[in-house]
Each structure stands twice: as structure tokens, then as C-alpha cells.
Amino acid sequence: MITLICHHTPQLFRATAPGQQPFACTDSFICKFLFQELGWVPRVLTRAAQKSSADAQQKIFKLFVRLSLWVHDSGTRHPDLIINFNQTQIVISDNSARTFDTQGSKQIAVLGKEEKCAFTAVVGVSASGAVLPLQFIFKGGSD
Numbered sequence: 001m002i003t004l005i006c007h008h009t010p011q012l013f014r015a016t017a018p019g020q021q022p023f024a025c026t027d028s029f030i031c032k033f034l035f036q037e038l039g040w041v042p043r044v045l046t047r048a049a050q051k052s053s054a055d056a057q058q059k060i061f062k063l064f065v066r067l068s069l070w071v072h073d074s075g076t077r078h079p080d081l082i083i084n085f086n087q088t089q090i091v092i093s094d095n096s097a098r099t100f101d102t103q104g105s106k107q108i109a110v111l112g113k114e115e116k117c118a119f120t121a122v123v124g125v126s127a128s129g130a131v132l133p134l135q136f137i138f139k140g141g142s143d
Contacts, residue, residue, distance in 0.1 A: 001030055040100035043108055083132065085124030092117040 004013055016022045034040040053059070056101050076082060101108050124132035 001025055001033075034100055035103075038100070039102045040105045042098060043101055043105075044098055079127035080130060082127035083124055084127075085122060085132070087120050087122045087137075089118050090121050092119070 005025065012023050016021070031042065039127070070076075071082065099108060120137040122135040122137065
């Protein structure tokens, strides 16, 4: 919306009425415009939320005991040598479950929802709190 306003009426962002704030394309303005002019309202797809397991505290304690035993047995004493890392998929395409459609509509059709373009981010931190440089994997594959 900001791009269209800048292209068609760029003076709108520069003009101010006496005693008024300059125009700002806020989220509330956009929602109000979409509702009043197009009859669109925000819609959300529903899905089950992730839940913590019932024995989460027990699992955390077991992890603590395993790590303590490993540190003791390995002889590793410097916290910079104890590293935790994880990887996550970063989806480049829009993967949100929100869109706009006319008020009262029951079925919301979406094109391209099944197509994904992603890369893997590897993040790590040592027990001393030092953050390792991020690693991004853009190409890979498996059989």
C-alpha cells in the first residue's frame, strides 16, 4: 500500500494540515481502509497449538544429569568448549495463515500455498555465552 501511495500520490506523505500530524500508513489505517473500501476483514486459519509434554520437568532434569555426567567424565572444564547448536528451516515464501477476504466468507482459497522455498540456518552458543557465527545452508540434498 505504501508503494502504491508513493507511486501515485507521493505528496500525501509530505503534506500536513495546520495543527495535524503528517499522514502515516499505520496498520490500523490499512485495516480500516480494507474494511471500508473492499469489505475485507482479517481471517485466520486455525490449527492445533504445540503443547509441552506432561513430563517436561522430568526431561529437563534428565538432560541436566546427562550433561553434568558428560562434563565430569570428559574432563572438559572450559565453558567455551561446551557448545549447543541447532538448525532451523527458514521459509522464504509467504507461509502465513492470514489473508484478507470479504466479510462473512467461509472458504478462503490460496494459490501457491504448497510451494516452498527455504534454506537452513545453523545457530550455536557456548556454555560461556559466546554466540557462534551463523551458518546458512542454501543447497543440499539427500537420497
